[in-house]
Amino acid sequence: MTDMLAPGAVIGILGGGQLGRMLSVAAARLGFVTHIFEPGANPPAGQVADRVTTAAYDDAEALRAFADAVDVITYEFENIPTEALDLLEAHRPIHPGREALRVSQDRLTEKNFLQGLGLKTAPFADVSDLASLNEALDQIRAPAILKTRRFGYDGKGQARLHASADAESALADMAGAPAILEGFVNFSHEVSVIAARGLDGQVACFDPGENVHRDGILHTTTVPARLSPAQRTDAVLLAANILNALDYVGVMGVELFVTPEGLVVNEIAPRVHNSGHWTQNGCAVDQFEQHIRAVAGWPLGDGQRHSDVMMENLIGADMDRVPDLARERDVALHLYGKAEVKPGRKMGHFNRIAR
Amino acid sequence: MTDMLAPGAVIGILGGGQLGRMLSVAAARLGFVTHIFEPGANPPAGQVADRVTTAAYDDAEALRAFADAVDVITYEFENIPTEALDLLEAHRPIHPGREALRVSQDRLTEKNFLQGLGLKTAPFADVSDLASLNEALDQIRAPAILKTRRFGYDGKGQARLHASADAESALADMAGAPAILEGFVNFSHEVSVIAARGLDGQVACFDPGENVHRDGILHTTTVPARLSPAQRTDAVLLAANILNALDYVGVMGVELFVTPEGLVVNEIAPRVHNSGHWTQNGCAVDQFEQHIRAVAGWPLGDGQRHSDVMMENLIGADMDRVPDLARERDVALHLYGKAEVKPGRKMGHFNRIAR
Numbered sequence: 052m053t054d055m056l057a058p059g060a061v062i063g064i065l066g067g068g069q070l071g072r073m074l075s076v077a078a079a080r081l082g083f084v085t086h087i088f089e090p091g092a093n094p095p096a097g098q099v100a101d102r103v104t105t106a107a108y109d110d111a112e113a114l115r116a117f118a119d120a121v122d123v124i125t126y127e128f129e130n131i132p133t134e135a136l137d138l139l140e141a142h143r144p145i146h147p148g149r150e151a152l153r154v155s156q157d158r159l160t161e162k163n164f165l166q167g168l169g170l171k172t173a174p175f176a177d178v179s180d181l182a183s184l185n186e187a188l189d190q191i192r193a194p195a196i197l198k199t200r201r202f203g204y205d206g207k208g209q210a211r212l213h214a215s216a217d218a219e220s221a222l223a224d225m226a227g228a229p230a231i232l233e234g235f236v237n238f239s240h241e242v243s244v245i246a247a248r249g250l251d252g253q254v255a256c257f258d259p260g261e262n263v264h265r266d267g268i269l270h271t272t273t274v275p276a277r278l279s280p281a282q283r284t285d286a287v288l289l290a291a292n293i294l295n296a297l298d299y300v301g302v303m304g305v306e307l308f309v310t311p312e313g314l315v316v317n318e319i320a321p322r323v324h325n326s327g328h329w330t331q332n333g334c335a336v337d338q339f340e341q342h343i344r345a346v347a348g349w350p351l352g353d354g355q356r357h358s359d360v361m362m363e364n365l366i367g368a369d370m371d372r373v374p375d376l377a378r379e380r381d382v383a384l385h386l387y388g389k390a391e392v393k394p395g396r397k398m399g400h401f402n403r404i405a406r
Numbered sequence: 407m408t409d410m411l412a413p414g415a416v417i418g419i420l421g422g423g424q425l426g427r428m429l430s431v432a433a434a435r436l437g438f439v440t441h442i443f444e445p446g447a448n449p450p451a452g453q454v455a456d457r458v459t460t461a462a463y464d465d466a467e468a469l470r471a472f473a474d475a476v477d478v479i480t481y482e483f484e485n486i487p488t489e490a491l492d493l494l495e496a497h498r499p500i501h502p503g504r505e506a507l508r509v510s511q512d513r514l515t516e517k518n519f520l521q522g523l524g525l526k527t528a529p530f531a532d533v534s535d536l537a538s539l540n541e542a543l544d545q546i547r548a549p550a551i552l553k554t555r556r557f558g559y560d561g562k563g564q565a566r567l568h569a570s571a572d573a574e575s576a577l578a579d580m581a582g583a584p585a586i587l588e589g590f591v592n593f594s595h596e597v598s599v600i601a602a603r604g605l606d607g608q609v610a611c612f613d614p615g616e617n618v619h620r621d622g623i624l625h626t627t628t629v630p631a632r633l634s635p636a637q638r639t640d641a642v643l644l645a646a647n648i649l650n651a652l653d654y655v656g657v658m659g660v661e662l663f664v665t666p667e668g669l670v671v672n673e674i675a676p677r678v679h680n681s682g683h684w685t686q687n688g689c690a691v692d693q694f695e696q697h698i699r700a701v702a703g704w705p706l707g708d709g710q711r712h713s714d715v716m717m718e719n720l721i722g723a724d725m726d727r728v729p730d731l732a733r734e735r736d737v738a739l740h741l742y743g744k745a746e747v748k749p750g751r752k753m754g755h756f757n758r759i760a761r
Binding site: 378384404 | 704741
């Protein structure tokens with residue numbers, strides 16, 4: 052593989068949150084230098100990166116200087132403004148590429164893409180106004196969830212409809228943004244596949260993890276997940292199918308519902324994913340290094356784990372548990388260096404390693 | 407434990423090499439911010455630290471500003487000038503403390519200290535001139551090694567005496583520095599114990615690793631080491647004994663020769679140690695985090711491992727092996743971000759995880 056980016060090269064990362072932070076550490080482990088681009092001041096990733104640009108995504112000059120200062124660009128979140136991407140892409144390679152962003156930035160486009168691959172999704176319908184919402188409700192039936200097509204994460208930009216009568220208030224919650232109505236899937240549990248694809252098309256998946264959410268935010272991921280061997284194979288194959296279809300380079304999180312009728316794709320995230328944090332203490336090459344390897348044209352780790360792991364997020368006041376957690380054996384703490392504890396804010400996580 | 411330094415606090419690290427780099431990453435993982443003090447430009451640790459002071463150890467103003475900017479101070483190497491320590495210590499706590507540095511900075515003091523604890527060492531004698539060297543040779547007999555009392559590492563500042571006739575040239579190699587003559591120990595292999603002691607006196611040891619050297623530099627460390635259960639217990643107890651005697655806070659590397667007559671202490675290093683790098687992929691809490699935990703008044707990890715590991719150093723041109731190593735499963739790479747490859751220079755290491 053002659054395209055391997057050499058140690059010492061500079062990897063630019065858009066976004067300075069905890070994912071950028073852990074990507075930065077993983078890149079350093081391979082001898083790369085990292086440069087964070089982040090509009091907010093004092094980003095968590097900046098504490099472990101060599102360089103930080105503090106500028107807005109519409110600051111063309113800052114974007115150009117950033118692109119000129121790095122060898123390759125990646126990102127920690129999918130909602131990067133299109134104009135910024137256009138500008139950056141003209142200067143340096145960006146992985147994962149535009150097609151993955153185009154598809155995953157819009158729930159409607161994403162669901163159509165997945166169905167086009169023959170994969171199952173929740174029933175859905177395009178919603179632009181009350182008339183189309185009522186039409187969608189006729190077809191999908193309450194209970195259902197109305198979601199903005201763009202910029203949603205961790206349960207934000209969503210409204211539950213318990214009955215058709217909730218239509219108006221739910222639509223008001225969307226604040227005029229284009230939305231889709233999603234029907235509920237009757238699933239027993241949710242799993243996710245953290246899949247990676249290299250510059251050369253090589254694909255490697257970590258073993259699926261089983262996710263439990265609380266208040267719309269990931270609470271725990273446990274590996275191995277409860278899956279039959281056939282389901283496990285299905286999960287990995289469909290993830291590989293998605294990555295290949297997008298000519299994807301990097302790590303992707305693929306969330307799946309387990310149902311009696313098979314696996315249903317909940318959503319895909321074109322980046323390292325909270326449900327892959329367990330790999331930090333379960334694998335020789337974790338999801339962050341796997342992503343950097345893909346972006347840098349390195350061979351991928353094989354994704355096999357040396358240990359079973361249970362990952363748990365530390366949200367807001369969960370930080371008070373740190374002294375007790377530090378005393379527990381087999382617990383590996385990962386704190387994000389965020390100055391302020393806020394309710395619902397991801398402050399860190401820990402991995403409990405099984406022996 | 408009410409003395410736990412809270413996440414967000416600043417840990418000052420003297421020395422910006424690979425050990426400072428890996429300490430910095432471990433500190434960040436616990437939510438700490440790091441500040442490196444290093445005379446050399448562009449230190450490897452600076453790439454993953456929040457702040458870097460580039461100044462000499464005799465720059466009193468820079469030292470004071472550094473001390474004022476941090477909450478606690480630690481270091482990656484033991485040869486910090488005494489005057490710098492005096493100044494820093496007047497401002498902020500330094501761990502490990504002065505006694506550990508006083509003892510380990512001088513091979514003669516160290517050997518006397520160890521014998522005072524009833525521990526075995528290689529035969530040794532103080533050498534200040536040709537007369538005392540010849541006297542020492544009468545007692546210890548060639549072959550033997552003449553070593554400077556201070557500032558030696560990785561085989562530097564050492565001269566082998568194959569016969570008494572080598573005395574004059576060996577002494578010349580010392581360039582007038584005070585030295586000790588050490589006799590050889592008839593050992594089957596070398597092991598080291600990476601031991602830690604917390605602010606509260608709690609001690610935790612990682613399982614001993616077995617070391618193989620090449621050209622005076624550590625080549626591999628393999629865990630578990632070849633030791634009988636009794637030897638393993640001896641190794642851990644004598645390490646704990648050393649740490650307690652020094653009222654030590656932090657991680658220490660204790661190198662031991664395994665002989666038919668028992669364990670002989672080769673040397674101690676009051677810092678994280680190359681032979682402890684395997685813990686990064688073998689334990690929930692590695693030696694770097696263990697050191698930060700001790701320095702920050704946190705509870706220690708228990709030192710138990712989840713996996714057997716073989717660590718190998720990448721020295722100089724070994725960097726050419728990186729593309730092949732990246733392809734191997736169960737291999738975790740750790741590169742140091744050093745710009746220039748030089749013969750004998752530690753560029754990185756890898757851990758091979760056993761399954």
